Amino acid sequence: MSILNVPSEAEATGLTAEIYRADITSMGYVPSHTKAMSLNPEAHLLWESLTQAISSSLGLRRYELVTLAAAQAIGSSHCRLAHGKKTLTIIDEDQLIAIARVYHHAGLPPEEVAMMDYAVKLSTDAAAMNDDDAQQLRDSGFSDREIADITLAAAARNYFSRALLALAVDLDVPTGVSTELQSALLTPLPGDGGQSAVEPSAG
Template sequence: MSIIRTVPDDEATGRLAELYADDIADQGFVAAHTRVMGLHPEAYDAWEALITAIGRPMGKRRYELVTLAAARGSHSRHCRLAHGRRTLTLALFDVDQLIRIARDYGDADLTEAEVAMMAFAEQVSVDASVMTDADSQRLRDVGFSDREILDITLAAAARNYYSRAVQALAVDVDETPGISEELKVALVAGI
């Protein structure tokens, strides 16, 4: 149970009611993180605008892989489950490959560049303070431009912001309809 009191569905008004309705239309339920973060709709909308600005130039596949890796590094069950489901909804991977990515992205038939990108994003979440030029150079060596490295870094750092806020507020981890038990276990193993 979140440490923040949330507004029941039938009492939500204005922008909060719209956020609830958007979640119901998108996934059939109001996510626990929406209930909490929606209490500050301006910040919620700013978050959405930031993620859109960061994610759009990256493309959906790259953005979701970075998000899954950053969520792994920050131990975010919330984001791993939500973005596992989103990755399936977007049909970026089939269930079997997504399970393999969740368990060990280094052995999941991803490109060398995708594996390097995910390792970088995960390290941003684990401890960015120990990163050096060598980390960025590994990304350059597999073909990423400086702008792409910036985008990967911003996506991972933004995921940290949201993950850590949700964790700090003890937001409930939603049941995630539409994904198998095997995938759920793979996504949250070790987190």
């Protein structure tokens, strides 16, 4: 549980209140990660603008797949659950469960597997990356702009997910995510000893 004291919906004022209202309108509630990151509301609004710019350029499907891969590599249950819910609007649940468990065996096109592999490497060993990694994406058919967007999407997820983990933000389980999908989304990367999976808190 985070030690941060965050304003409630009734206590929020100014930009923070606007951010809260936007989440209530779109989701029906204010997630704990919004409350934590809205302690600096100006930064949070810029974050939302950044992710919108990246996702609109890369395309929603690719953006969400990269996000899911990066969040799993980081061990971010917050972002896996939140973006798993979002991805249900563009990918059916059965395939999303397969993607969440082992995306290499989920029937994805090779280029999508390649970009997810890239996101995992960026999130686990970015210092070891070189031109060969970008070349693999180019060989998979991605343009230089798309390679930049994939990189930005994965790097942006590292920023947000790692901030939530560092602040020990309470984990929200979105409504409308089945027990089976929750389990798949919380599955750790193979070989990480279970470190990526975090059980949902009672809060």
